[in-house]
Amino acid sequence: MRFQGPFGIRNRTGDEMKEGHLPVLAEEVLTLLAPASGSLQIDTTLGGGGHTERILGATDPDGRLLGLDADGAAIARVRDRLAARFGDRLVLRQANFRELASVAPAAGFPAVDGMLFDLGLSSFQLADTGRGFGIRAGGPLDMRFDPNVGVPASELLATLDARELAALFRRYGEEPQAGRIARAIVEARRTAPVETSEDLAELVERIASGAPGRRRIHPATRVFQALRIAVNAELDALAIGLASAVDLLRPGGRLVVLSYHSLEDRIVKRFLDAERKGCICPPSVPVCVCGRTPRLRLLTRSLTAGPAELAANPRARSARLRAAERIAA
């Protein structure tokens, strides 16, 4: 499948031009979701509402969309920007997508035609100096999408022992220096807590090896990713959210997922594969005993951003899009 034109450049809205979040692979998302007039859609990760705005536009004049975000600030931002324009066609709920199975029917979306997951965090969160998501933004190390749920990242850094920290950095960051970094954190906190994004970035930078001039990413990138994933239990939420999404899709309904690192993409890929095949019995079992039948048809091989989008939006660099259609099961 070929996609024409740098959608992100030609069709940026006023807010996006200022300093907001540019929706990634926006043209591809629309093509694959194929949202039609009168359809029901769910954007499980509103962020700045860039995808939502385009999906609602494509469902004119009467399509409706349920927008979720775990972060109340995202809900407020999108309400301010889009509520007046779309009226009751846009329904907003602050919720984690792990709760899709209950939240969607309760909001009037018991069966839908399209479902988008645009994983990870938004440019707004990354730039927010009060949240600790951004290595360069600085600020207290919180990292919770919903600051009322779970514990801040600084608490994990203060309470886990070196072995637990190393396991976390290895598991969720695939960090090759996990052990050294974990030991350095435990050593450093004997003198002063590691509480801010600057504290952590400097600490990792000090002990990470490699010539700084040749690094493509900041040496603390994997450690930040690992902490964020752990704080928000992101991988569990993804597995649960995807399963609920397929339950909610009508036959012919479309699922589009954008992931930003290999841990997420692996979960998405395996999930889609399993739903495409249906039966999950091991090859040694001669007759199916699981009773599962295929529920999805893949719409495309995984897609990545083209050069024009990459030039306009560095966040698109690591994005990988997968899409599937619900078949009658």
Ligand SMILES: C[S@@+](CC[C@H](N)C(=O)[O-])C[C@H]1O[C@@H](n2cnc3c(N)ncnc32)[C@H](O)[C@@H]1O
């Ligand atoms: C990459 S941004 C979405 C950007 C959006 N598509 C746009 O065009 O502006 C991801 C958003 O998903 C939210 N998020 C991440 N995990 C979530 C989860 N499990 N449940 C609900 N929201 C989640 C984050 O708070 C963030 O606002």
